[in-house]
Amino acid sequence: MTNLRIPGPTPCPDETLVEMSRQMINHRGPEFAHSLNNVTFGLKQVFQTTNDVFTLTASGTGGLEAAVVNMLSPGDKVLAVSIGVFGDRFATIAKTYGAEVIHLSFEWGKAAELEAIRKALNENPTVKAVLVTHNETSTGVTNDLESISKLVKEFDKLLLVDAVSSMSSINFPVDEWGCDVVVSGSQKGWMVPPGLAMLSVSEKAWAANAEAKMPRFYFDIGKAKSYLEKGQTPWTPAISVVFAMEKALQMMMEEGLENVFARHIHIADVTRQGVKELGLELFADEKYASNTVTSVRAPEGLDVKLLLKIMREQHDTVLGGGQLHLAGKMFRIGHLGYVTEEDVKDVLNKLKVALPEAGFEVKS
Amino acid sequence: MTNLRIPGPTPCPDETLVEMSRQMINHRGPEFAHSLNNVTFGLKQVFQTTNDVFTLTASGTGGLEAAVVNMLSPGDKVLAVSIGVFGDRFATIAKTYGAEVIHLSFEWGKAAELEAIRKALNENPTVKAVLVTHNETSTGVTNDLESISKLVKEFDKLLLVDAVSSMSSINFPVDEWGCDVVVSGSQKGWMVPPGLAMLSVSEKAWAANAEAKMPRFYFDIGKAKSYLEKGQTPWTPAISVVFAMEKALQMMMEEGLENVFARHIHIADVTRQGVKELGLELFADEKYASNTVTSVRAPEGLDVKLLLKIMREQHDTVLGGGQLHLAGKMFRIGHLGYVTEEDVKDVLNKLKVALPEAGFEVKS
Known part of the structure; x- marks a missing residue:
């Protein structure tokens, strides 16, 4: 079987795949209500929250859009903390819907710095919300969200979090950390195919929702709430x-x-250790290296595109490349959801064979 | 097995259900591109179009939202032709995003009248687009879209069509009828579970898209186009x-x-005939009765809610009730997608037993 080691979609166990092939039922009937209520209950346990949690039929990006359009009004000032592609995307969504975005970017591969966020919030007292990525798959970095949350709460701002690739795999107690809207996606650590975005909504977020004027229909969480009371969407x-x-x-x-x-x-430890033993360097600042995806800096001489092709065609192993300006400069190993130590050891063994063929002599 | 006879989700054959349980693959790799390109090619055949056709991860309602936000700007005047719940929904989406909506409603159970549309277009020369439902599942009526299209083209307006529950089941040659944006949904006549909305986009629609200023990100068809060129979404x-x-x-x-x-x-003929033989009346104007869903007027004395409960619990047959102000006043039999004559005959036989228990004596 293919070893699918990208940071999503992730492999699914037979137990969830077989559920995918169940016959259709009435989405307004008691049987579906039972399933949806079970899912909502389970999601609250994983999110570690007593907040409302909704499932939307969309990708994670749709969930991020839902967070933006349900919480903000055109002209609202937001601080978008970005450490990569997905942080930038969150900012772009807010801008697209008319928010005034202060874009606080950090070097790709590094985590967000608390003092820079503090400075930005001090300089912009009218900021309504802070947008932040918990785990940035494009660079393999996990922000210290606990500290960021604490800081944002000091300033009493709304906190919208992209936890698409962290929630379910990395500890993220939503209520303890006081996060207002937290978004995830079914195809990441959940061991489920893509198709659902899930998001939690705090009381403070509901208060913001009552004032928010960005247009929304498909992603309207007010409608989601009234339907969920009947076990429906x-x-x-x-x-x-x-x-x-x-x-x-x-x-x-x-x-x-x-x-x-x-x-x-x-x-993740096994993966990072193995990568270094091959003589490679991590792309991410190791202090903040992600536990769901390991990013590897392409050394001198390595043809990343060729490496990924050899791994795919000769070793039945699918890895991720670098996105946007990181293309060719790094590659990524996903290890989230349905993953074992053997899965990543298998990747490391195959890299040992494939790397020299793509231009990099591994350490012996 | 349950006879799921609502107008969507519809039962799926084993052949498509087994595909649902396939293991995940890289959505940016060659294997997925192959599948997506096959799907796009097949959809064009069913839509009978050479226009671009896209698949979005969303329900049909998401597809309708995509049609609106990609084609219009806030303040644009649109004529929304409505014959039921879904026509109203299309209008509401346009209004939500700031369009000035002229709402042309017809009595529920009837089709849209050409002369009324002509009059509205004559009286409102600045209308930019006409929104219309091909097949209205809430009332079981199919509009004469061929004639409506011809009329709208006479006035050279953009034509956005909700074909969620008709496309794939009812002949709808998009190019021949000159429709600009046509939306469908996977869970209707396609024999596939919910999760995808599909829409076609004409050249005239692309020209409108270039001017359209409603905010959009997740549903941006410009992005969909550039990714589809790589076999991606x-x-x-x-x-x-x-x-x-x-x-x-x-x-x-x-x-x-x-x-x-x-x-x-x-x-559909068998269904309508059978319903009448039970002594019931169609809710829809028979001249325009839908071939994907049959709506039945609740006769004096019939407790619709009880009927649906008896059918579900004692006969393992799921029918649809009336929506909104039609609740209790009618019920609906879906017959689209994976459906045989035996499926609807089974419904009719069971109705014969259940109707008297719910307060209506059937004709002997």
């Missing part, structure tokens, strides 16, 4: 993905959340 | 549903489009 949901999510949440609870997080920590 | 797509759609399109081509349409015509 406003529009026809991706029923199959809800079934798969119901099963995946059950599997996560059986494994135990703490164990899921510990597994990701351990596998 | 801008955001992670519902891969499983794309796989199922690939198979369903192949099955439709094997059956032959003409045969698919003929099957729907025949089964």
Whole structure:
């Protein structure tokens, strides 16, 4: 079987895939309500929140758009903290819908610096919301969201978090950290195919929602709330993905959340260690290296495109390249969701063979 | 097995359900590009168009939103022709995003009248676009879209069509009828679970898109176009549903489009005939009665809610009720997509038993 090691979509266990093939049911009937309510209950446990949690039929990007359009009005000033492609995307969505965006960018590969955020908030007292990525897959960096949250709360700002590739794999207690809107996507650490975005909404966020004037219809969480009270979604949901999510949440609870997080920590350690043993360097600042994706800096002489092709065609292993201006300069190994230590060791063994063929002599 | 006879989601054949359980692949790799290109090719055949056709990860409502936000600017005047819930929804979406909506409503159960549309267009020469539902599932009526299209083209207006529940089941040659944006949804006649909206975009529509200023990001078809050139979608797509759609399109081509349409015509005839033989009346004006859903007027004494409950719990048959102010006043039998004459005969036989228990004596 292909070893799909990109940071999403991720491989799914047979247990969730079989749920994907269930026959259709009435999305306004009692059987679907039962599944949706189970999913909502399970999501709240993983988000570690008593806030409302909704499932939308969309990719993670749709979830980020939902966060923006439900919380803000055109002209609102927001501070967008970006450490890569997905941070930039969050900022662009806000700008597209008419927010005045203060774009606070950090060098790709580094985490966001607290003092820079503090300075930006001091200099811009009218900022309404802070947008931040928890785990940036484009660079393989996880922000210190606990500290960022604490700082943002000091300034009493709304905090909107992209947790698309962290939630379910990396510990993120939403209520303890006081995050207002937190977005994830089914195809990341959830062991489920793409099709659902999930987001939590705090009381403070609901207050912002009551004032927010950006236009919204498909992604209107007010409608999502009134329908969820009946065990429904406003529009026809991706029923199959809800079934798969119901099963995946059950599997996560059986494994135990703490164990899921510990597994990701351990596998990430193994990956980083293995990469270094090959004589390669991490792209990410190691202090903030992600536990869901490892980014590797392309050394002198390595043809990344060729490496990925050899890995795919000769070793049945799919890795991620660098995005945008990082193309050719790095590659990425995803290790989130349904992943074992053997899966990443298999990648490392195959890299050992493939790297020299793509121009880089590994350490012996 | 449950006889799911609502106008969507619809039952899926084993052939498409098994595709839903395929393992995940890289959505930026050659294997996915192959599937997406196959789907795009197949969709063009069913839409009978050489226009661009896109798949978005969303429900049909998301597709309608995409049609609105990609074609219009705030302040644009549009004529929204409505014959039920979904026509009203299309109008509401346009209004939500700042269009000036002239709402031309017809009595529920009737089709739109050409002369009224002509009058509205004569009285409102600055109308930029006409929004119309091809097949209105809430009332079981199919508009004479060929004539409406011809009229709208006489006035040289942009024509945006909700074909969510008609395309794939009812003949709708998009190019021949000159429709600019046409939207459908995977869970209707396509024999595929929910998760994808599909829409075609004419050259005239692209010209409108170049001027359109409504904010859009997730549903931006400009991005969809540039990614489709690489066999990709801008955001992670519902891969499983794309796989199922690939198979369903192949099955439709094997059956032959003409045969698919003929099957729907025949089964609708059987349904309408059978309903009348039970002593019931159609809700829809029979001249425009839909070939994908039959709406039945609740006779004096019939408790619709009880009828649906008996059908569901005692006969394993799921029918649709009336929506909004039609609740309790009618019920609906869906017969689109993966449906046979036996499926609707089974419904009719079971109604014969259940109707008296719910307060209506059927004709003997």
